[in-house]
Amino acid sequence: MWDKIKEFSSEFFVTGDPLILGAQVSIALTLVAIIFTLSYFKKWRWLWTEWLTSVDHKKIGIMYIIASILMLFRGGVDALLMRVQLAAPELEFLNAEHYNAIFTTHGVIMILFMAMPLMFGLFNIVVPLQIGARDVAFPFLNSLSFWMFFFGAMLFNVSFVIGGSPDAGWLAYPPLSELSGSPGVGQDFYIWGIQISGIGSLATGINFVVTILKMRAPGMKLMKMPMFSWSVLSSCVTIMLAFPILTVTLFLLFLDRYLGAHFFTLDGGGNPMMYLNLIWMWGHPEVYIVILPAFGIFSEIVATFAKKKLFGYKSMVFALMSISFFSFFTWAHHFFTMGSGANVNAFFAVTTMIIAIPTGVKVFNWLFTMYRGKLSFPTPMLWTVAFIPCFIVGGMTGVMLSVAPADFQFHNSYFLIAHFHQVLIGGVVFGYFAGLYYWWPKMFGFKLHEGLGKWAFWFWNIGFYVCFMPQYALGFMGMTRRFNEYNFDMGWQPLNVVSTVGAFLMGIAFLFQVWQIAHSIKFLKMEKTGDSWNGRTLEWSIPSPAPHYNFARIPVVTSQDDFWEKKQRKLRGEKDAPEVIAAEQAPLEPIHMPKNSGIPFIMSLSWFVAGFGFVWDWKWMIFVGMGGVIACMLARSFTYDTDYYIPVDEVQRTEAAARGAH
Amino acid sequence: MANPNAHGAQHGHDSHGGGHSGSLKSYVIGFVLSIVLTVIPLVVVMNDMFSKQVNTLIILVMAILQFAVQLLFFMHIRDEEKPRFNLIALIFGLVIMLTIVAGSIWIMTYNAVAT
Amino acid sequence: MLATALFLAMIAVISGCSSEQYIVLDPKGPIGQQQKDLIIITTLLCAVIIVPVLILTAVIVMRYRDRPGRKARYTPDWEHSTKLEVTWWTIPIVIIITLAVITAIYTYKLEPSKPLESAKEPITIEVTSLDWKWLFTYPDEDIATVNYIKFPEDTPVRFQLTSDKAMNSFWIPQLGGQLYTMSGMAMTLFLQADEPGIYYGSGANFNGEDFAQMTFDAEAVSDEEYQAWIQEVKGDSPALTLDGYEQLKKPGRSDVQLFSSFPEGLFQYIVTQYVEDGSGGAHAHHGQSGDSGQ
């Protein structure tokens, strides 16, 4: 009996490694600490009723953001570990097995569990406020999406201490990721972690498309909608059409591993190349899914801090939409070297390059928004201005990669690594940081400390260039990605050391940001106004943080940058349009709101249980988990009592309190 | 919800996605058409009427027509109000779906495994 | 700005190129040479627009800062100019069209399975990526090597690529770009070395634990030396048997090994091993790359 337990636990827990032991201990300690704190302050109930069951888009947004910052930390630590190993491979800091696991989890976590939730967090916080709605179209589904993401991410992360991490690369090419290549459970954690959170992402995509198309405030025609909302629309349309492909692809890989199917296996007529083909049909749109909202954020910020209308609104919209459209026609550029022949390569090379055109137009429009503007540079604007040079150089190297015959030399080299970090960090991370700094006061009612923010900014920027510029050179030196060690004759070491220094500068930058948040909370200075930056769009017209119901009265919109125009009219002493005044002066009414629900949490937890069962092939656990899922669905279907009304006097009280601070 | 039905009556146009409208006639026409469009390819294939290519072409065309019948007579895609988000979304989805299928076939012809 | 400076510095470092370490930019064969040309052309083409944009960014940011005593104009409602917008739709379009044409031409020209023009007959080397080593078989000479190849300079080499296990990618940067090695498929890649030398070769596509050990030397020598080497290998090395191959196939790293012979049709066997009815029509399915490999 005892032996059996021992044998089981040695397979179940990852053992025998100080690194992982340390992690296990710290995870256990953190858990104990959290449980203790919550119990000590009697906060369990509060946590459940105020947060875990909340369907309020603002709270869900905040939870997304917290989770994503934790994931940024985890992915960042992975990155630093890799960089240490690459600076001094002779030290054997990480063995091959660890190194492989770490770049795999780094890639997955950064893109799927850091960038995506950070993006969803911003969607949630901003979109309803920006279009003048009280919530998203389907608040219950929204909460479900969050918890699916959260439990999916947890399932993925748990593999670090239980069972072993996946180590077949962030897109897990078969046959390496098949049972024949990865017999451990790590790959199953990968499949189920991503699958579960992917379903959540898909639901979010649908939710926001409906929200944006159907819930805009009266008068806000599509062509009057703020650019961020446009970018969310284009990103969500892309999610809707791309994520099902991911779902199927992972499902097929799962069938291969679990039921012995032969989609991508070596034998039985399976074709691993079909997986490459499918995964990139999702993977390429995915990178645009994460960059498009960043484009939207930049558009908002540039206009705000140039105090000038966004230049070329129509072009911007058209560019966004055409990028999401074309993103579906370029996937093969990730495997030009597969030997699909000149026709295929030429076609996909050209479609890829085409994307440079609308992207370029966006860049020019931002520049000309600043041109003849009156620029000020608080932190959100700093990130925006730093983004432009970084991103266009990264975009340019992307175009170089898209030249198919040249890509035969670039493919899988550090040139590629440098390209995508430049667009991902310079574009996505900088963009989301900009958004976070910009909308932070809207979320919490206070601004982040500017001085510390500037330190973080400079460390990130300088660190970025120091880290990734040498990697282009390493690419030309023939260094391939995913090497845990290399031959010293190649002369790669000096540049690798430089690169590692850069990575640590970014690590320091991150610490500055943590400090910045802590400092700003400690010396809390609540803002008196809801309009922190002299903003242009509707979200700035209500108090910060926004009341539960967002808008006491749904506003009527008459122009682009409606709030800005209104302020201008006031300055000029002009009157608003009659319908605007009518809407503002209409008597308050009870506000119809969705009720909180525990079902999303429980249902996602059930998915987690089922996923865990699938990973270990424990039938009873699969049964329990799936049973839970079905029970939750039926329970929801039979629930008719899903909403309530906030009475007028409560709205009045809340408004008075919020406005009273003026 | 004070009086849902009153509202329902007042705004008869809420059938954005779907099958509110339509008459028995349109359903019957649709049904008959769909039967016919299923029988034709069956006859063609079972009797090996034409060459393989022609057969394939015929049955694919029939399938597409069948799809159109379902859309028009059963799902009432015509009845949607402007702006026709449903239709736009459908078209966009179909374009991407076709890209997936055709693109895969095209790319993978050069990378078939030895069978 | 910072980015511009660093970017230019990067270009300077790379184009300085005195250092031989930038092996991609120091090609020793016709394919690598053309790819290098292409890289330079496309970089310049992109730079033609990117560099001005970088400068423009710096200028605009400097000039329109909100600072006391600033003279620049401020037009808060200026949001559209057809002339300007047409300009910046047009310029990228023109550049991309140029780039597309160049790319298409080179794509057909550098199609990996296209034989190289040469007075000399190509030699064939069959390449199999294993976990975690390269097996090279010379069908014409009936010798085999592991993690090392030698071939005559100035002669086209037809590499036939496959994999027995996870895929990899066969890359000798100084001779030319890479191509995947995939199980169940035989891909063709033509390369040639213009001068003698030892060239770094690697597996460029991750295939598991000891992936980093899959580097090898590719040595180009004169015809005579090549012939002498073949004789030497035939003379002093053991033979690779089917059993020996099964051993070699087992996961693990390997030093350089030489074999005086190998089981006939080993490569075909590897490619078609999963075909149940055994008729082995493997190549027939591979379109252009496979056909030229017959």
Next chain:
Amino acid sequence: MALLNKFLSGGKSQPLAAAHGQGGGQAAHGGHDAHGHDHHDQEGMKVFGFWLFLITDVILFGTLFATFVVLRLNTAGGPTGAELIEINGIIISTFILLTSSFTSGVALLEMNRGNKKGLITWLVITALLGASFIYLEVTEFIHLVHEGATIGTSAYWSSFFTLVGTHGLHVSIGLVWMVALIIQLARRGITDVTKRKVNVISLYWHFLDVIWIFVFTIVYLMGVM
């Protein structure tokens, strides 16, 4: 109360609503009068959301079709579809599903006439037809397995079972859902909410019929050709 309010304010904002009908739900109703009818809009929005879900399902099936078509020749020396498939049963299933698509439409007509009993009756008929479709499919699968074709036999059979099975799974989910809906209809009658639910499920049902037509054409007809 709410209704009265609606009339009062509705008058004022009428021209506005007309001017930007594309603002969707709220806009079309003169905005700030949220009471009572954002609930109502909610139902329309849900139908739209469901439609978008169907589009994602189109992509999902498209991917499965792509996989099937690419791998259809990879039988690895094992049995082919043409050898084992018995087309007669499939033809019967096809007509059953076509009919059920029609009956679900009739159910909708009954609902619009406010006939709860008719609605439930036709839904039950639809569900029975769906159940017999599933029954036939399961029998077919059992037959195939007996003949030695399982999901692990070859790439061809892997993609066959996955594609056909995924459709079957969709139909089965639809059945469970339909039963749940019938219970709700029996208990609550035809309300805005149940109405929307019936609308949605009938959309779903027609959609599955469309998918089946393509399964039938591409997997079966082209398979036996």
